[in-house]
Structure formats: C-alpha cells, structure tokens
Amino acid sequence: MSIKNLASLSRDEVKNLFSSIDTILTDCDGVLWLHMKILPGAPDVLNKFREMGKRVFYITNNNVITREEFCVKCDKLGFTSTKDDVLTTSYLTACYLHDIGFKKKVYVVGTSGISRELSRLGIRSFGVGPDPLISDVATLVMKDFKLDPDVGAVIVGFDEYISYPKILKAASYLNHPDCLFIATNTDERGPSFINDCVIPGTGSMVAAIETCAGRKPFLIGKPSTYIIDAIRKRYNVDPERTLMIGDRCNTDILLGTRCGFKTLLVLSGVNTLDDVMNWKQSDNEEDRGLVPDYYIGKLGDLLPLLT
Amino acid sequence: MSIKNLASLSRDEVKNLFSSIDTILTDCDGVLWLHMKILPGAPDVLNKFREMGKRVFYITNNNVITREEFCVKCDKLGFTSTKDDVLTTSYLTACYLHDIGFKKKVYVVGTSGISRELSRLGIRSFGVGPDPLISDVATLVMKDFKLDPDVGAVIVGFDEYISYPKILKAASYLNHPDCLFIATNTDERGPSFINDCVIPGTGSMVAAIETCAGRKPFLIGKPSTYIIDAIRKRYNVDPERTLMIGDRCNTDILLGTRCGFKTLLVLSGVNTLDDVMNWKQSDNEEDRGLVPDYYIGKLGDLLPLLT
Structure with missing residues (x-):
C-alpha cells in the first residue's frame, strides 16, 4: 500500500481517479475552513466536483448547530449547500434515536444544536444550558437533584x-443499564490553536462522563460506521466509488478505511505527513487504518489538477 | 493462589498472620467510614493494631483536604491519628514537586487542599475556585485568558x-512538552451512591484533561508505586511485613500487589466478591493483580479474631 501525493500525479492520473468516483464525503473544519476562515480555493474545488457530476456531502462531527444553521454558515463562507447535503452529528444522533423508535426522554450534555434536532423528530430532551454547582455536592445530591424516571438516554456532545x-447527572442516569449512552463524537480538540490555546473538543466531555459512568458510549460520528448506515438508508452510495476527504486521521480517514472508501488527507488541519508515516510503519493494524490513500497540502491545491 | 476469607480462619491462623506484619496501610472511605458515617468497629480494630505494636498509616487518594484537616476528620469520627500517620494525595503531590526541586508555578485544577499543601512547601500555585465560562469560548481565548509563561506544572485533583x-487552560499549558502533568489520583467515582446518584471522582476530571491534552499524567495516588517510594524515604518499611487494606481493587489492592505487600479487601465499599472471582479467573495478568490475598465483610469483623 503506497500513499500518493495527489499534487505529484499527472493530470490524466487525477482524471482517472475522479472518473472512478461518484460520491464525495468531505469533512469541514480543517478541510474547507479553519473556524470562520475559509481555506483558499476550497469552494471552487467543491463547485468543480459538482460540475463533474459528483454528489458532495458535508460530513462533520460538529454537533452544536442544526443542519439549517450549517447551511447558513456554508453560505456565508461561499460554499453551496442544501440541508440534504449536510450530515452533522446533532442530526445523525436524532436520526438514530428516531430510527430505533425511542419514546422516552433524553438528558443532553450539549447544546441546542442537539435538542432542536431531537425536537424536530418529536423526541423530548432537557439539560442544555448552564448548570453550575450552586452550593456543594452534598446539597446537590441530597436536595437539588432528583433523577427523572422517564429518562431513557443520555447524549453527550460539545458542551461549553x-x-x-x-x-x-449523566453518570447517575447511566447507572441504570437500560439507559442508552450516546456520544455524538469523540474529537479530542479543535483543529487549530487560537492564541496558543488548545480548544477542548467533545471527546473531553465524553471522557469525563464515561469514566465515572463506567460505560462506553455508542458513537454516532466519525469514525463510527453508523454514519454510512444512515447515508445508505437514504441515498444510493457505492463505497468503492466514494471518496472521503478529511484532515484528521482517527476520524475522517479511519471512517473511510472502515467503509472501504478511497481516502484523501489534506494537510491543512490536525494531522501531518509525519504522523502518517509513523502509522504506516507501525506493526499495529489499527494504526495502518489511519493511513490515507492520497494526500495533498490543502483542498484548493486540487483545482489546477481538475481543470 | 487462593483468596482467603479472614473470618473463616481460626484465631491462631489470624494471630500467625498478624505476627508477620509490622506496618498496616489502610484506605479510609469505604474501609473506615462511608462519607461521614463510621463503619462499625473500625476504630477499635485500628486501636487494636496499635496495641499489637503495628505502625498504622492512613493512605488515601483524597486530595481535597490537608493532612491537618484529615486528622480533624479522624478525630470527629473516633479514629486516633497524628499528621505523620496521614498520606493524602494532596500532601504527596506537594512532596513530589518539592523532592524534584520544582521552582516554577503550578496551575491547579482542584481544591485548596492541594494549593495549601503546595504553599507549605514553598510552591506557588493558582487556579483553585470557580472559573465558569463568562461569555463564550472565542472571547475566552481571544481576550480573557493569557498563558502565564512561568507555569511549569499542571496538577489535576478533584474539582467540583x-x-x-x-x-x-490545563490543556493549553500542557501543550508545552516541558510542563509537568500530575494527577493526584484517578478514582472514577465515590465508594457509594447518595440518593441513587453516582459521585464522580478525580478520574473524571483527569480523563477530560488528558483527552484534549493528548498526554498521560504522572500519577501520585494509589495504585501508583510513587506512594511507597515516598513512604520509604521517610520510614523504615519492609514490604513483606506490610499489609494493605482497602475496598477498591484497582487502587488499594493493585498498589499492594505491585509493592509486594499482603492485601486485604473489605467488602464495605466499592468492590464485591463477585468482582474478585471474575478477575481471579481472568487470563489477563493485570486482572489478577486486582485479587487480594484476604477478604472480610468489613474491618470491624476482624475485632473478635484479634482479641
């Protein structure tokens, strides 16, 4: 297995590659933009893909906004999108509970991105918003908090x-073995530093809760293959003719490997080529699932190869 | 290797066992008391041990109080203690930094139990107390927070x-490879439920931070063997003539196993005999380190066997 720099391929080789692809799944932060800063050329590449007849999905572990809000963000940054192109983990989590016929109440550690997607599918939830310690732990458990017996699931997403x-509260609900435990995603940190600060991701919140709950959650987002089950329920997607683009190997590329997609790593986000080379030489089979088929500096660098 | 119920041994067998022991290390919550409720007979057993000439240490992963405060608690509950008998992880953490000649500042995620033990050994720290999100994450990293270049260590303990x-902040300091990362302990949850609530332990906070920091901490508390290095630096302790008593196998008993102590599990706290039997039959060598030499329902049950 060799990993190829797309930028070093001939125009014909690139053309051949893309003629074998119908569906493109692209991660967003770190691939299309960094926070609210667009990565140069990325909108043009996605437009070019569509012009070439590819179906493009935005596939993001973001769970703090709804699909509609995601489209507004795309629009602001110059990316074309419709709600049906967008797969956020807030939406996918709601789909999951809906598809299994869940009827009880959800305790959400996360934002209204999750509670609103749940509500649209008729699922009741609570927990979003500040919930600081008012007095002390003893008062909390003796007086302030009573377990709601109608809670049947805990969802953990990003919660500032x-x-x-x-x-x-999450761990106490989860102490009942029938209570479902769902994590939107487990991204450890944001794809970039701001003022030298690490931006903790959903993975931090999930780790805190799974540690005291003594249980592992069902994972909705990348690299969980639930996401591809959800897509294939709705659209005709052939894994062999699908390309997954991402900047993070333990979510984006691993999802692609597990689903049998072709994979492309962009070096504009979390992982470097050094990371990839280390995994490639690893004896651990899991590490080798992190190695993409292709890489390129940034998505925009593809444009001259496609035109 | 067989695990023996102390209560089923003859008085002579118990006498022989204790004549081979000089030093007794005992865990506290789950062994001597549950929160502030004394476990019947426990003070009498410790008094009996001392009468028999044993040196007794209280060895606790508790990091929210100082040694002096711990003695006050002991006194309230009817246990004899002096500061020198007490090994809290707040104290041991301060000892660790002192012993390595640490001169910089510490960012503490934890309580004043830690900051006061540090201060007594001349080590500067900050971070204790509420630090809620005031506006939003962007404002926090762009305006409200500046990394202090004098920080050389992050300590994570229990922080409500x-x-x-x-x-x-912790993860951002830890992004500098020279910054030390110390966890007082990694207990996942408290030893009992209160009103059906799980009481999350220090392990939850450590998990949240290590996840986004991408680093593992140096562990001070049980089952880290640092604790026995710290004891032996100060006292003459022969591992073979030492008994570790605890209610939690993955901290207390594992520490004992690793240090070559004799180990006694009391069933008045976290782990059950079923847990132990599962580990005993496990193929995993690590699991077998969780199996104690002896068990008993509660510490107080020892009293009739000792008199």
Whole structure:
C-alpha cells in the first residue's frame, strides 16, 4: 500500500481517479475552513466536483448547530449547500434515536444544536444550558437533584457549560443499564490553536462522563460506521466509488478505511505527513487504518489538477 | 493462589498472620467510614493494631483536604491519628514537586487542599475556585485568558468547579512538552451512591484533561508505586511485613500487589466478591493483580479474631 501525493500525479492520473468516483464525503473544519476562515480555493474545488457530476456531502462531527444553521454558515463562507447535503452529528444522533423508535426522554450534555434536532423528530430532551454547582455536592445530591424516571438516554456532545452537576447527572442516569449512552463524537480538540490555546473538543466531555459512568458510549460520528448506515438508508452510495476527504486521521480517514472508501488527507488541519508515516510503519493494524490513500497540502491545491 | 476469607480462619491462623506484619496501610472511605458515617468497629480494630505494636498509616487518594484537616476528620469520627500517620494525595503531590526541586508555578485544577499543601512547601500555585465560562469560548481565548509563561506544572485533583475554561487552560499549558502533568489520583467515582446518584471522582476530571491534552499524567495516588517510594524515604518499611487494606481493587489492592505487600479487601465499599472471582479467573495478568490475598465483610469483623 503506497500513499500518493495527489499534487505529484499527472493530470490524466487525477482524471482517472475522479472518473472512478461518484460520491464525495468531505469533512469541514480543517478541510474547507479553519473556524470562520475559509481555506483558499476550497469552494471552487467543491463547485468543480459538482460540475463533474459528483454528489458532495458535508460530513462533520460538529454537533452544536442544526443542519439549517450549517447551511447558513456554508453560505456565508461561499460554499453551496442544501440541508440534504449536510450530515452533522446533532442530526445523525436524532436520526438514530428516531430510527430505533425511542419514546422516552433524553438528558443532553450539549447544546441546542442537539435538542432542536431531537425536537424536530418529536423526541423530548432537557439539560442544555448552564448548570453550575450552586452550593456543594452534598446539597446537590441530597436536595437539588432528583433523577427523572422517564429518562431513557443520555447524549453527550460539545458542551461549553460542562460542569460537575452535569457529569454527576449523566453518570447517575447511566447507572441504570437500560439507559442508552450516546456520544455524538469523540474529537479530542479543535483543529487549530487560537492564541496558543488548545480548544477542548467533545471527546473531553465524553471522557469525563464515561469514566465515572463506567460505560462506553455508542458513537454516532466519525469514525463510527453508523454514519454510512444512515447515508445508505437514504441515498444510493457505492463505497468503492466514494471518496472521503478529511484532515484528521482517527476520524475522517479511519471512517473511510472502515467503509472501504478511497481516502484523501489534506494537510491543512490536525494531522501531518509525519504522523502518517509513523502509522504506516507501525506493526499495529489499527494504526495502518489511519493511513490515507492520497494526500495533498490543502483542498484548493486540487483545482489546477481538475481543470 | 487462593483468596482467603479472614473470618473463616481460626484465631491462631489470624494471630500467625498478624505476627508477620509490622506496618498496616489502610484506605479510609469505604474501609473506615462511608462519607461521614463510621463503619462499625473500625476504630477499635485500628486501636487494636496499635496495641499489637503495628505502625498504622492512613493512605488515601483524597486530595481535597490537608493532612491537618484529615486528622480533624479522624478525630470527629473516633479514629486516633497524628499528621505523620496521614498520606493524602494532596500532601504527596506537594512532596513530589518539592523532592524534584520544582521552582516554577503550578496551575491547579482542584481544591485548596492541594494549593495549601503546595504553599507549605514553598510552591506557588493558582487556579483553585470557580472559573465558569463568562461569555463564550472565542472571547475566552481571544481576550480573557493569557498563558502565564512561568507555569511549569499542571496538577489535576478533584474539582467540583470543573469547567470548560479550566479544561482549556490545563490543556493549553500542557501543550508545552516541558510542563509537568500530575494527577493526584484517578478514582472514577465515590465508594457509594447518595440518593441513587453516582459521585464522580478525580478520574473524571483527569480523563477530560488528558483527552484534549493528548498526554498521560504522572500519577501520585494509589495504585501508583510513587506512594511507597515516598513512604520509604521517610520510614523504615519492609514490604513483606506490610499489609494493605482497602475496598477498591484497582487502587488499594493493585498498589499492594505491585509493592509486594499482603492485601486485604473489605467488602464495605466499592468492590464485591463477585468482582474478585471474575478477575481471579481472568487470563489477563493485570486482572489478577486486582485479587487480594484476604477478604472480610468489613474491618470491624476482624475485632473478635484479634482479641
């Protein structure tokens, strides 16, 4: 297995590659933009893909906004999108509970991105928003908090209001073995630093809760293959004719490997070529699932090869 | 290797066992008391041990109080203690930094139990107390927070004010490879439920931070063997003539196994005999380190066997 620099291929080789592809799944932050800063050329490449007749899906572990809000963001940054092109983990989580016929209430550690997607599919939830420790832990458990017996699931997503009461409540619901435990995703941190700061991701909140709950969650987002089940339920997708583009190997590329997609790593986000080379030489089979088929500096660098 | 019920041994067998022991290390919550509720007979057993000439240490992963405060608690509950008998992880963490000649500043995710033990050994720290998200993450990293270049260590202990800003700050300091990362302990949850609530432990906070920091901490508390290095630096302790008593196998008993102590599990706290039997039959060598030499329902049940 060799990993190829797309930029070093001839125009014909690139043409051949893309003629074998119908569907393109692209990650967003780190591939199309960094936070609200567009990565040069990325919108043109996606437009070019569509012009070539490819179906493009935005596939993101983002769970803080709804699909509609995601489209507004795309529009602001110059990317064409419709709701049906967008797969956020907030939406996919709601789909999952809906598809299994879930009828109880959900305790959400996360944002209204999740609660609104749930609500649209008729699923009741609570927990979003600040929930700080008011007095002390003893008062919390003796007086302030009562377990709601109608809760049948805990969803953990990104929650900037993560707090001791939230962790305690989630773990207490999860102590009942029938209570479902769902993580939107487990991304450890944001794809870039801001002012030298690490931006903790959903994975931090999930780790806090799974540790005291003593249970592992069902994972919705990349690299869980639930995502491809959800897509194939709705669209005709042939894995062999699908390309997964991402900047993070343990979510994007691993998803592609597991689903039998072709994979393309862009070096504009989390992982470097050094990371990839280390995994490639690893004796651990899991590490080798992190190695993409192709890489390129940034998505925009593809444009001259496609025109 | 067989695990023996102490209560089923003859008085002579028990006498022989204790004549081979000089030093007794005992865990506290789940062994001597549950929160502030004394476990019947426990103070009498410790008094009996001392009467028999044993040196007794209280060895606790508790990091929210100082050694002095711990003695006050012991006194309230009817246990005899002096500061020198007490090994809390707040104290041991301060010892560790002191012993390696640490001169910089510490960012503490934890309580004043840690900051006061540090201060007593002349080590500067900050971070204790509430630190909620005031506006949003962008404002936090763009305006509100500046990394302090004098920080050389992050300590994570139990922090009921755990928050997104704290996790972000810890991970950002830890992004510098020279910054030490120390966890007082990794206990997942408290030894009992209160009103059906799980009480998340230090392990939850550590998991949140290590996940986004992408690093594993140096562990001070049980089952890390640092604790026995710290004891032996100060006292003459022969591992073969030492008994470790605890209610939690993955901290107390594992520490004992690793240090070559004799081990006694009391069933008044976290682990059950079923847990132990599962580990005993496991093919995994690590699991077998969780199996104690002896068990008993509760510490107080020892009293009739000793008199």
